[in-house]
Amino acid sequence: MEKQTITIYDVAREASVSMATVSRVVNGNPNVKPATRKKVLEVIDRLDYRPNAVARGLASKKTTTVGLIIPDVTNMFFSSLARGIDDVATMYKYNIILANSDENSQKEVQVVNNLLAKQVDGLIYMGHDISDSIRSEFSRSKTPVVLAGSIDPDQQVGSVNIDYIAAVAAATKQLLTSGNKRVAFVSGPLTEALNSQYRLRGYKKALDEAGVAYDESLVFESQYSYQSGLALFERLQKAKATAAIVSDDEVAIGILNAARDAGVKIPEDFEIIASNNTKLTEMSRPRMTSIDQPLYDIGAVAMRLLTKMMNKEEIDEKTIMLGYDITERDSTK
Known part of the structure; x- marks a missing residue:
């Protein structure tokens, strides 16, 4: 029946x-x-x-639905942010449509358009990079957009993040202070503003303050994956690096495991500081020291900012910076 x-x-x-x-x-x-x-x-x-949410949306011109664009569902950095977003969305009775963009800029544009076609009231974008094509989609549609855990150098859209320049500078300084002469900076693609305009600047700032010359051979670009980290360790050794600050936790674990496979002692012979303090940093052996971004809070605050934008509430600041720490564990001296 x-x-x-x-x-x-x-x-x-x-x-x-x-x-x-x-x-x-x-x-x-x-x-x-x-x-x-x-x-x-x-x-x-x-x-x-x-x-019926659809019928309700037609009557009120609002669908109470938010589109969430996530570059890689399997990466713990994004899933931790998503939890904070989801909890606040539930509190304000918004439904979430999740779309995975596979860190592919063509697919991102397609995903944005699909979500806008579903008449979402707002978008939360988690990509590390806002390409020009994505930017033009954002400005063409009148839908409010907030970035979670990323940054818009042009400050056209809302964003919630930490002070990446200060955080990377603090981590780099710590590695220099513990006696490392050659500290490597392992970054995601430098085409992404987050890496080139913020993290790399923090790294250079710490070197400058310590009177250490910047050496390009110590800067490594990597994809955000464990495999990339495994492959990188050999290159770090060739560059005679004795420590690395790594901008993604999966990459950091790849480097850590490759180092241990090569018989390199962590932290005695090689120190590592990760960047996101996801659960992975606790699961690795030795456990990893990491910049601690409050990922859940970044997600929650991003969703709250979006609710304000969707309801046309007064907003003091479109770019919100939360605090960070460096959580000390066993991958540093």
Whole structure:
């Protein structure tokens, strides 16, 4: 037997109230007598009525849906951010449509357009890079956009992050202070503003303050994957690096494991500082020292900022910077 779709009309009839009253109860409008509200909620419960989000969206011109663009669902950095986003979305009764862009700029444009076609009320973008094509999609659509855990140098869209320049400078300084003459900087692609304009600047700043000359042969670009980290260690050894600051935790674990496979002692012969303090840093042996970005909070604050934008609330600051720490573990002296 096919399940009958229960409509707002059925609820109104069963509860002997108008459809407008049912609508007010469903949408949390306070102008309903408590006894009436209780009766309507009981009928909703008994009939298992589920308001039709699409129909509701047509009536209010809002779908209460947010599009979440995630470059790699399997990377713990993004999944930690997504948890914070999801919790706040639930609190404000927004649904989330998750789209995986595979860190591919053509696919990103396609994904943005697909989400906009679904009439989402807002977008949270987690890509490390805002390409010109993505930027033009953002400005063409009037949909509010917030970046979570990334940064827009042009500050056209909202973003929530940490001070990446200061964080990388602090980590680099720590490695120099513990006696390393050749500290490598392992970064994601330098075409990404986050890496070239922020993290690399932090690295250079620390070298400069310590009176150490910048050496390009100690800067390594890498994809954000464990495999890339494994492959990199040999190159770090050839460059005579004795320490590395690594901008992705999977890459850091790859370097750590390759070092141990090569019989290199961590941290005695080689020190590593990771960047995201995801669970991976606790799971590795030795456990890894890391810049600690409050990933869950970054996600939560990004979603809250987006709700303000979607509701056209007053916003003091489009770029929000949260604090960071360096969590000391066993991959540094």
